[in-house]
Amino acid sequence: MAFYICAALVTVIFCSFYYFMKKKYSYWYNKGVKGPTPLPIVGNFLTVMLQKESATEYVKSVHLKYKGEKLVGLYRGFKPVIVVRDPDLIKQVLIKDFHIFRDRGVSASSSRLSANLFGAEGETWRILRQKLTPVFTSRKLKEMVPLMQQCVDKFLKYVDYLVENNVEHEIRSLTSKYTLEVIGSCAFGLDLDACKDEENEFSIMAKKIFTPTTYARFLVLLDMIIPGVRKLFTTSTEIQEFFLGLVRNVIREREGKLAVRKDFMDLMIELREQGKLSRRNDDGISEIELDDYVIAAQALVFYSAGFETSAASMSFLFHELALNPDIQDRMYNEVCKVYEKYNGQLTYDSLKELPYLDMVFEETLRKYSVAGILLRKTLETYTFPGTNVTIPEGTPVMISANGLHADPEYFPNPSKFNPENFSPENKEKIPQCAYMPFGEGPRNCIGMRFAKVQSAIGTAAFLKNFKIERSPKTNTEFEYDPTRIVLITKGGIWVKISKR
Template sequence: MLYLLALVTVLAGLLHYYFTRTFDYWKKRNVAGPKPVPIFGNLKDSVLRRKPQVMVYKSIYDEFPNEKVVGIYRMTTPSVLLRDLDIIKHVLIKDFESFADRGVEFSLDGLGANIFHADGDRWRSLRNRFTPLFTSGKLKTMLPLMSQVGDKFIKCIDEVSQTQPEQSIHTLVQKFTMTNIAACVFGLNLDEEMLKTLEDLDKHIFTVNYSTELDMMYPGILKKLNGSLFPRVVTKFFDNLTKNVLEMRKGTPSHQKDMIDLIQELREKKTLELSRKHENEDVKSLELTDGVISAQMFIFYMAGYETSATTMTYLFYELAQNPDIQDKLIAEIDDVLSRHDGNITYECLSEMKYLSKVFDETLRKYPVADFTQRNAKTDYVFPGTDITIKKGQTIIVSTWGIQNDPKYFPNPEKFDPERFDPENVKDRHPCAYLPFSAGPRNCLGMRFAKWQSEVCIMKVLSKYRVEPSMKSSGPFKFDPMRLFALPKGGIYVNLVRR
């Protein structure tokens, strides 16, 4: 019995050592940071699903107001959280080449070849190839389609609000963004059955799982083990969707120059030449397998519908809580639409100055992209400090922390669209507002996201007002199981016909 007890004691000691072996890393380097706990590092609350990871990072940001760089442990892996905006500008923009990668690679067959998670030459080539899809010229041609989707959405609201004006606004606007992405990007007209399938799929995509923490504990393990961040059912769905959509086109371009047309052009080439940093560098190529193609389908759908749906959820909530702001916005919508015969065009959106400010303030207070992550490609000394990050280590930027910091946005809890008046914006640090990140690896679809949201908002507010619901009075308790920060149980508003 004593031998068994001794063995258990030794094993417990070894395990404790193993799961704390790195925890003096930042202390040795005189870098301030929160005290880590065994196994979890500084992420205990998010790992145990008590708080979303984004809120854990915000708490760390708030805890060290006088530090430029905070040493943290993502599980047992030393990383840093940046607080200083000048350093963040160097990382995201000025010294981008040293931090071009996100460092979250996983199985190419498990959707890991998508443009968001891809790193290195693969990311560069995909970015260059798909950038033309999101130019203002291309998006202008999509506006009539967005408007048609918006009209159908209003009919949906008419039906549901007749019997129940109090609605979960996130669930409702998801129907618009899902339908709009399917129509504008993939050329699909969703029926009720397909919409229900996508709603069910949402749970598999946006429910957090432990693959992320596993990759933090053992960086690169998902790629080595051919694992994925997403369940097999998600991969299977998008593999089948890609196959079916391409078969529907039968290899013939639609002349819409949408994403499917671009994919068909790529498919004919069989491979995609990877970008070269130097002229004398050997040309490499990426084989355009069906898995690589379906990965792009997946990421444009996933990022395109949920970020906009969550942003509009918060926007409608804030309008319900601030009727004076809603009155001013409705007055602008009525005025602009009347001058454009009710048609939402590029010129029409350009005139919606107050709507743009309301949208920007929503993303200021509720940055749905949560946080920015980059990996160091070389050893790097942060400017103005003697702190070095080693090659392969991870950098975190807490967007939620920065954009709710009274140092940059006084009285941050107040919803104030006038923060984005040109006079107030011009003197603001370029990295004080990062809802779409910054630099060469910023969000490719940010213009699309803003336009589709503005179309939906204009359609809704031209017919309805939103009023507060007793179910959603705040302060919010965020759902720790949701990938993006959303209150547990959703957000409710009352939709009242004007």
């Protein structure tokens, strides 16, 4: 008798589980949205959870697989997620209906540094964006160019030393030294001497930011099944304490002095003296307290985005120049002409006279999209224009930037490195929101122009002095590390560098 009761109980549990799964995973089918078949409990992200591929690469594969579909349905655990493929609908999400898709919906950890410009939501984001925008005006960037030039000079001396002594050097770590030096100088007024100190505390911290611990990765994976669960767990405070200490030291050193550098920290100190940051809206005035933690949170984002992403882009660019000497020669000739015209110095205005360098940089960002997924969350029930698909408030939205960039519908022969994709006549043919290395709309990357300027100055100076060629360790195809936050190649990026 007991056996039959147990068997019946097991059957009931199994059937209940089956129908629960069937109901949960029929969500997109019932809405007429196609998508890959989910697995029980984990949904569509098993390979990401097992760290066999990154979320960026997985969503890219989904984008490319469902050709002709405007929308694709996925499940993150039990949570329905929609991937928007069509540039016109992407434009609706990122620009026209931005007020509905203002927030990223990033599930933050319990760290007090989570209140940063990248992850902030609602009025907090609006206030931070409004107050931080002055850091990246043309006038500010123009003032930063001499600081960048000093960093370039140190970088060139270091590379010259490597070449003179036949020291092999992986190009990603090499470009990281340059961008780290620039961020230290332009954001915090610090001389990091990154080229001399192999284990600078800033470079050590960068590795910790972009190489999450096993515990941190576990929390991210758990959060994929149970959204929001990360907030219930404490995380390491090492990164938080580092940036909090950095901010407090800089504030203490500059307190009571005139704002000479006019850099990121000068602006933060100026805003801090106001006590609270405010913004007038339809409901009155919104305010946030600008304490040391909020400043440290912005410093973390500025440091992370400005250092790692630009270093990655420059390293991929140098890799392609080693494989394409004709492109390198054309860039070199253009750079030499501008240097000659401006008496051996690059200025902010002279960068406008390097159109081919800009084309190569844009093509690098297309082929190697460092930040490959754009995330949004709907703040109300929304029907995508021209479709019958309606999603409820709180639905996560994903847009695969690197999927769009690898889509032959917008970029013929996308696996080929072809700067002509961004010639003036071809650039006009690219649909809006089909090319978005820095995002699009009001929530695009605030440091976009800073990234372009520091990369252009560093690349031009490097090409003026050095030639890049293949080495025996140069790979033509990359395998990417699925455990890393940004696009990182396994085995590094190796080229041969020689003097001009």
